Amino acid sequence: MGFMQLLLILLVICAAATALSDNLLVSVIIYMSFSLLMSIVWIFMESPDLAITEAAVGAGITGLLMILALKKIHAIDARNELKKKKDKNGEDETHE
Amino acid sequence: MSDDSRSVLKQLLDRLTQEPLDRHMSEQETAEAGQDFYTYNAEEQRRYEAEHSEEQRVEGLLRRWNRSGGEKQARGLYKLLCTLIMLVFLAVMLYTVSFLPGFGSAEHPINNDVSRRYIEQGLQETGAVNIVTGMILDYRAFDTLGESTVLFTAAIVVLLLLRRDEESEKWSPLAAEAVRAPHSDNFYEPQHDSILQGSARILVPVILLFGVYIVLNGHLSPGGGFSGGAIMGAGLTLWAIAFGFDDIRRFFTYKTYQRVVLLSLLTYALSKCYSFYTGANHIESIIPLGTPGAILSSGLILVLNICVGFIVTCTMYCFYAMFRKGEL
Numbered sequence: 001m002g003f004m005q006l007l008l009i010l011l012v013i014c015a016a017a018t019a020l021s022d023n024l025l026v027s028v029i030i031y032m033s034f035s036l037l038m039s040i041v042w043i044f045m046e047s048p049d050l051a052i053t054e055a056a057v058g059a060g061i062t063g064l065l066m067i068l069a070l071k072k073i074h075a076i077d078a079r080n081e082l083k084k085k086k087d088k089n090g091e092d093e094t095h096e
Numbered sequence: 097m098s099d100d101s102r103s104v105l106k107q108l109l110d111r112l113t114q115e116p117l118d119r120h121m122s123e124q125e126t127a128e129a130g131q132d133f134y135t136y137n138a139e140e141q142r143r144y145e146a147e148h149s150e151e152q153r154v155e156g157l158l159r160r161w162n163r164s165g166g167e168k169q170a171r172g173l174y175k176l177l178c179t180l181i182m183l184v185f186l187a188v189m190l191y192t193v194s195f196l197p198g199f200g201s202a203e204h205p206i207n208n209d210v211s212r213r214y215i216e217q218g219l220q221e222t223g224a225v226n227i228v229t230g231m232i233l234d235y236r237a238f239d240t241l242g243e244s245t246v247l248f249t250a251a252i253v254v255l256l257l258l259r260r261d262e263e264s265e266k267w268s269p270l271a272a273e274a275v276r277a278p279h280s281d282n283f284y285e286p287q288h289d290s291i292l293q294g295s296a297r298i299l300v301p302v303i304l305l306f307g308v309y310i311v312l313n314g315h316l317s318p319g320g321g322f323s324g325g326a327i328m329g330a331g332l333t334l335w336a337i338a339f340g341f342d343d344i345r346r347f348f349t350y351k352t353y354q355r356v357v358l359l360s361l362l363t364y365a366l367s368k369c370y371s372f373y374t375g376a377n378h379i380e381s382i383i384p385l386g387t388p389g390a391i392l393s394s395g396l397i398l399v400l401n402i403c404v405g406f407i408v409t410c411t412m413y414c415f416y417a418m419f420r421k422g423e424l
Contacts, residue, residue, distance in 0.1 A: 047228075048318035048319075049226075049228045049229075049318045049319060049320065049323070051318075052310065052318060052319050052323040052327075053322060053323040053326065056323055056326035056327045056330060057323075057326050060326070060327075060330040061326055061329065061330060061333075061412055061415075064330075064333065064416065065415055065416070065419065068416070068419040068420065069419065072419065
C-alpha cells in the first residue's frame with residue numbers, strides 16, 4: 001500500500017469524522033486537517049496551484065472564519081460546556 | 097375585514113395622526129384602544145373557540161402517543177430511514193463512478209481540442225510559463241473578474257451585517273457597553289500570549305514574503321493572485337491575532353480597504369476591456385509579451401495577478417476584522 005492510498009483512506013476517515021463528531025469546534029478542526037491532507041493529495045496529482053490554494057484557503061482562512069462564527073454564536077464557550085455537563089448529570093440523577 | 101373593525105381602525109389612525117407621535121398614551125387610552133382592536137364579533141368568537149378545542153384535542157392525542165412510547169418508535173424509524181437513504185445514495189454514486197473513465201486515461205473527455213490548444217500554443221499566445229495562470233488570467237480572464245467581484249460582494253455583505261454601528265453607540269449606552277461587556281466573545285481571551293507572539297514574530301515576515309513571491313511569480317511558477325493573496329491575508333490575520341489590531345490599523349484602515357479594492361477591480365476591468373477590444377477586432381495589442389521566463393513578461397498577466405492579490409488580501413483580512421470586532 002503506497003503513501004497515496006494511505007492519504008486517501010485518511011481523507012475518508014476525516015470526512016466521516018467531520019460529519020459524525022458531536023462538538024462543532026472538533027468538526028472544524030478535523031475539517032482543517034482534511035484540507036491539509038487534500039493539499040498533499042493535490043501535489044501527488046501534479047497540480048501544485050491547487051495545493052497552495054487549498055492549504056491557504058481550506059486549512060487556513062475557512063477554518064479560522066468558521067471558528068470565529070462559532071464564537072459569535074457562542075457555540076464555543078467554557079461556561080456552555082460546564083452547563084451542558086451539569087445538565088447531563090442532573091438528568092441522570094432524576095432518571096435514577 | 098368587516099365594516100365594524102374598519103371604522104375602528106380609521107378612528108385609531110385619525111387619533112394617531114392628530115396627536116404628536118412621541119406623546120405616550122395613558123394606560124387607560126391604551127386599554128381602550130386594545131379593547132376596540134381586539135373585540136371579536138360573534139362569528140369570530142365561534143371560530144376561535146372551535147380552533148382552540150381542536151388544538152386541545154391534538155395536544156391530548158400527542159401526549160397519549162408520547163406516553164405509549166411513540167416518540168422512541170419515531171426516532172428509531174428516523175434513524176432507519178436515514179441509514180437507508182444514505183446507503184441508496186452511496187450505491188447510486190458508486191454505480192455512476194464506475195462509468196467514468198480512469199484517472200489520467202487517454203480517452204478521457206477532457207483530452208479534447210481545447211486543452212490541446214492550451215498546452216501547445218499557450219506559451220506563444222499568453223507568454224506565461226505557468227500554463228494554469230495563462231488559462232485563468234488570459235483565456236478565461238472574464239471568469240476570474242467574476243470571481244473577484246463575487247469576493248467583493250461577499251465582503252460588502254459581511255460589512256453590512258457585522259460592521260459596528262458607531263452612531264447607535266453614541267446615544268445608546270447599552271450598545272456601547274455590549275462591545276466591552278463580559279458576554280462579548282473576546283473578553284476572556286488571553287491578551288499577550290508569549291508563544292503566539294514569538295511564533296508570529298518569526299512566521300509573519302516569512303509568510304508575507306512568500307505571499308508576495310507567489311503573486312509576483314504567478315506566471316512563472318505555481319500559484320497566482322488568489323493563492324498568494326490568501327497567504328498574505330492569513331499572515332496579516334496571524335499578526336492581528338497575536339498583537340491586536342493597532343499595528344495593522346497604522347497602514348490599513350477602512351478607507352484604504354475601499355480605495356485599494358476599488359482601484360484593483362477597476363484596473364482589472366479596464367485592462368481586460370482593452371485586451372477584449374483588441375482581441376475581438378483583430379488589432380495587434382501594444383503590450384509586449386516579453387521573453388518567457390523573465391519576471392516582466394506575459395503582458396497583462398502580471399498586472400492582473402497583482403490586482404487579484406490585492407483584492408484577496410484585503411478581503412480576507414477584512415473578513416477577520418469584521419468577525420472579530422466589527423471595524424477595520
